[in-house]
Amino acid sequence: LVNPHTGVALQECPTCRGAIGSTAPSYVVRKIIDALPVSCAHKARGCEEKVKRGDLEAHVAVCDYAEATCPHAGCGATVFRPDLEAHAASCEWRVVPCPEGCGEDVTWRDLEGHLATECRKREVVCGKCGTKRTAEESEEHRKRHCPDREVECEVAGCG
Secondary structure: OEOOOOOOEOOEOOOOOOEOOOOOOOHHHHHHHHOOEEEOOOHHHOOOOEEEHHHHHHHHHHOOOOEEEOOOOOOOOEEEHHHHHHHHHHOOOOEEEOOOOOOOEEEHHHHHHHHHHHOOOOEEEOOOOOOEEEHHHHHHHHHHHOOOOOOOOOOOOOO
């Protein structure tokens, strides 16, 4: 196209301001294309929404049929977006505080083992006298307070 007043070749369309000679569709053609109805990108998963092509990206961003990945380290499960909250709340990889109050945070899947063998607040039984106490108190009990503990005789020369 040439400007009829100056005789200079135009670099852009006076109507849509698109570059002349560009392979991109014109503004008018883009508007027509963006108004066409298209299926959601998640149609194969069950979404039956038909949206304007120009609105497709916004729909896909909130589509209930989009997959979402569990946020808990170690899980990696993918679920439909609406199911993510329920999955995350019951995921075996979720981190929970120790219910005994030892201050440790452990994954749900490791909680049983933590309570059985690692928790400082778990109940243990003294192997000598049979009394119950927390694991963190047991060492002190065995060394100083257990009535059945072995003690060195304080009498000089006694073995």
